[in-house]
Amino acid sequence: MSESVATVQKRPHVVVVGGGFGGIAAVRKLKRADVDVTLIDRHNYNTFNPLLYQVATASLNPGDITWFLRAIRAKQSNVRFLKGTVMSMDHEAKTLHLDGGLDVKYDQLVIAVGVTANFFGVPGAEEYSMPLYRRSQALAVRDRMFAGLEDAAINGQDRDLRIIVVGGGATGVETAGAFAELRNNDMPTTYPELDTDRVHITLIEMLPHVLGPFHPKLRDYARKSLEKRGVDLRLETAVKEVRPDGVLVEHDGQQEFLEAGIVVWASGITAHSAVKEWNVPQGRGGRIETDEHLRVKGMDGVYAIGDVSVSPEEPLPQLAQPAIQGGKHVAKVIAAGVAGKSLPKPFKYKDKGTMATIGRSSAVAEIKFMPRLTGFPAWIIWVALHIATLLGNRNRFATLTNLTAKYLVWGSHNAIVGETPPVVAKTPSTLESHAPRLGAGKKAAKKATADK
Numbered sequence: 001m002s003e004s005v006a007t008v009q010k011r012p013h014v015v016v017v018g019g020g021f022g023g024i025a026a027v028r029k030l031k032r033a034d035v036d037v038t039l040i041d042r043h044n045y046n047t048f049n050p051l052l053y054q055v056a057t058a059s060l061n062p063g064d065i066t067w068f069l070r071a072i073r074a075k076q077s078n079v080r081f082l083k084g085t086v087m088s089m090d091h092e093a094k095t096l097h098l099d100g101g102l103d104v105k106y107d108q109l110v111i112a113v114g115v116t117a118n119f120f121g122v123p124g125a126e127e128y129s130m131p132l133y134r135r136s137q138a139l140a141v142r143d144r145m146f147a148g149l150e151d152a153a154i155n156g157q158d159r160d161l162r163i164i165v166v167g168g169g170a171t172g173v174e175t176a177g178a179f180a181e182l183r184n185n186d187m188p189t190t191y192p193e194l195d196t197d198r199v200h201i202t203l204i205e206m207l208p209h210v211l212g213p214f215h216p217k218l219r220d221y222a223r224k225s226l227e228k229r230g231v232d233l234r235l236e237t238a239v240k241e242v243r244p245d246g247v248l249v250e251h252d253g254q255q256e257f258l259e260a261g262i263v264v265w266a267s268g269i270t271a272h273s274a275v276k277e278w279n280v281p282q283g284r285g286g287r288i289e290t291d292e293h294l295r296v297k298g299m300d301g302v303y304a305i306g307d308v309s310v311s312p313e314e315p316l317p318q319l320a321q322p323a324i325q326g327g328k329h330v331a332k333v334i335a336a337g338v339a340g341k342s343l344p345k346p347f348k349y350k351d352k353g354t355m356a357t358i359g360r361s362s363a364v365a366e367i368k369f370m371p372r373l374t375g376f377p378a379w380i381i382w383v384a385l386h387i388a389t390l391l392g393n394r395n396r397f398a399t400l401t402n403l404t405a406k407y408l409v410w411g412s413h414n415a416i417v418g419e420t421p422p423v424v425a426k427t428p429s430t431l432e433s434h435a436p437r438l439g440a441g442k443k444a445a446k447k448a449t450a451d452k
Helices: 023-028 047-055 069-074 135-157 170-190 215-227 273-279 320-339 375-389 394-405 443-452
Strands: 013-017 036-041 045-047 066-068 079-083 086-090 095-098 102-107 106-113 161-166 199-205 230-235 240-242 248-249 254-259 263-266 302-304 352-358 362-367
Touching: 023 036, 023 069, 023 079, 023 320, 036 047, 036 069, 045 320, 047 170, 047 375, 066 069, 069 079, 086 273, 106 254, 106 320, 135 161, 135 263, 161 170, 161 248, 170 199, 170 215, 215 230, 215 352, 215 362, 302 320, 352 375, 362 375, 375 394
Parallel strands: 013 036, 013 106, 036 079, 106 302, 161 199, 161 263, 199 230
Antiparallel strands: 045 066, 086 095, 095 102, 240 248, 248 254, 352 362
16 A cells, blocks of 8 residues: 655745834734744834834833734734844845844745934934934933933032934924923922023924924924923024034024033934845835835845835835835735735825824824814824824733823823932032922922012
8 A cells, every 4th residue: 555645835934024013014914824924123022113202201111112022923823033133135045144143044025124313424423312213222312311310410500401302303393392391390390409491402403394294384383382392493403513412503504512411313214224235226215125016126025115115106204104004015915926816906005194292282183084183182193093003902001001190190200210320429518408499490480589
């Protein structure tokens, strides 16, 4: 009796590089496809970048906006996670070379690595400014801020304290607004030793307005809202140099040095330098050029989605929605090819709108099929959308709790802090009883005058 030998045929191997919005969307859309999926990321967590500034300004825990990438297997058995950094790509051999000497073979490849800060060749910007693209960077901003405040509380304010935010886009506006609210609402209680009138939040933007992509009406609202919070707006101002102790700016041909303890860089993005080693065609900003199905131009079975990709014929905004929609589309293309079906229609981005918040009860929103919104209605939509978009119910609940404590319970003043270095007194001093309150700001001064 003859024996029949069953041949085990391997399923197509889809490799997704990058666990951001686009990468996660692609992986999840491949759940029912007859493929094996490997998700590669240099971190073992996904970061919800739109809320990184809330970590930097002590309103959210880093765990509130990060999600364990290996948890994706809880509802999807055809995926595995691999922690590593792609060093180079051999597309003829269909092999990725990772750090640590590991190689990964692929049949279909999806590149979804996102982008990083673009310093535009400004001297000192890369060395001395602080971008907000990673969890560690947000924590670094937060800890440096509190280190500076604790030092000033012991050694006094022999000079003004300043935080500079470079870039008037959504990230810059949101970050500056959050810093201003922390100064205005929390510091008079938590740092009574400091004069908040000598703590400055400066926003620098080259254009004559903030929030460039928005309607002029919304730009004007955002500007007024920032000014209402006491943000020092420097519009039509260029950054010429970033130094360890501040920024050299130029306005109307006149240069000025602004001393600052923190410079947050929120001005522009570019592809990671590693992409140059991946043997893919690059266009504007180092982004990978793609066709109508988000396939890398001139390459079969290789796709690029999200911020790292660009279609020369129809560039997309570098936001979460284009990445999510692109990830789903590429997954459909791959699944159709595996099943022997015809390809879906070319990718077409559905613009659902965009929004930005300035602070409590203040936001702007341009949402499809809705009138332009400002103030409290836009802010409520902003909060609800960001919480709903977070990965994992635990993250949603934690973020909702912490944002509620921040925006609805003003009296708590319970900032989320980390470790700061020991403070060394510049001159010997003795603390006796309660030190006089040096600066609750202009309101305290007015009240003191009225009580006389």
